Amino acid sequence: MTKLPPLNALRAFEAAARHLSFKRAADELHVTQAAISHQVKQLEEHLHLPLFERSARGVKLTEAGRALLPVLSDAFDSILQTVEGLGATRSGGALLVSLRPYFAAKWLAPRLARFWQAWPQIALRLHHTTRPASFRGEEIDVAIWWGDGGWPGVETERLLPCDLTAVCSPDLLQGPYPLNSPWALRWHTLLHEETDENWRRWLSAAGVPDLKPRKQLFIDDTNVRLEAAIKGQGIALTGRELVADELAARRLVAPFDTSLGGFAYYLVYPKGALSRPAVRAFRDWIFAEAQADRGETSAAVPATDSARPKPAPPTSTKAKRWPA
Incomplete structure (x- = not known):
């Protein structure tokens, strides 16, 4: 039987590949950048394949790296969801939402009273960050990101256009x-x-x-x-x-x-997260608020693969994903 690579090496690669940055992977896993580099090199030696193309401008995935990333992301997400399901303290009404400070202040904060009125049993917490949130190691339940919607390993729903x-x-x-x-x-x-x-x-x-x-x-x-x-x-x-x-x-x-054009704020969450009542409640509420902004009165779109809004194609060259 082929021996599996070390778990730490797999975790280091998955984080580095997801961020396309050894530094951000190190921040997420609370280790040094050198440790991430060492673990990735160990995995490459185990596989006898390069997983990253390295240059002065940064790193990008090789064909082997692109094939391995979604497999590992799905596996870690599945483990995380199972562990969360076993923890009674997080299966209830607590909900941690990660988002940019400006979006929180300008768009979300004026609406929060309506959420608390509708869902008083949900303990909503806002985590302000200027970086894309990790759903591992930070206990983030759901996030609001800006970009074109092309993020691997997570579920995305287009919330608000933002050219x-x-x-x-x-x-x-x-x-x-x-x-x-x-x-x-x-x-x-x-x-x-x-x-x-x-x-x-x-x-x-x-x-x-x-x-x-x-x-x-x-x-x-x-x-x-x-x-x-x-x-x-x-x-x-x-x-x-x-x-x-x-x-x-x-x-x-x-x-x-x-x-x-072609960019928007997206609601982002791990696969399977909508099985949690608190996540589902927040998702339906925030989409109802976004529809009200547009003058729409229909109920929130069901979060299914067939009904979920798809990312609009960019009308110009891609811009950086985090302006607001």
Whole structure:
């Protein structure tokens, strides 16, 4: 009989492959990055196959790595669900939801009173993070992620569209360098999150791919980034849905028509999670709230493979997955 690889090596590979990052895998498993690298190398030696292609820009999966990842993810998810089912303390009404601070403050928080009124027996806890949550090791039950919906090993349902639009203070529409065309951005400051990827793709979509702005600031907290935009300190990218109040009050304006489409906020949870009453209740409630925003009155869409909303195809090149 073929001997199975060490469990720690399998766990290290699965986490690194899911994040495409040894560092994030190390953070998730609470070990060092060197330990992850060692475990992955041990697994590759056991299989006599490379699982990652390594370069100065990062890592990507080989064909063997792509074949192994979903098998391991499904296996670990199955183990996790079984263990959770055995734990009486988590089979009841406690629910931990992972999401970005800005989305929590702007969209979810104003609606929470209605959830507590409808489901007083569910102890809802919000876990704020700027990183995609792990459903292993953090006891996360359900998450709200932004992106194109293409995440392996989890169930995803499209909750709210959120295309990226440039916004700024109305003061920047005047002055010596008014924002009357995308070219005018070369005289201004672009406000980035962790990288400049979103802005580079937006500029390309706007027809000015070679534009060099006067200055660039990197602010990973969306609350701070948009406050800087409101104060006239630069131009930010965000979803119109999240700044509707600011646009209506003209604390912010959207000077250009260009946006990066095909992205949305998704409800994300492990396979089989809807068998838990608390997860099902939160899922149905949040979709009812999203439908109410769109003026729809029908009941929440049943969470089945045939009825689940499918991710819309991007209308432009993919952007970074975590802007808000």
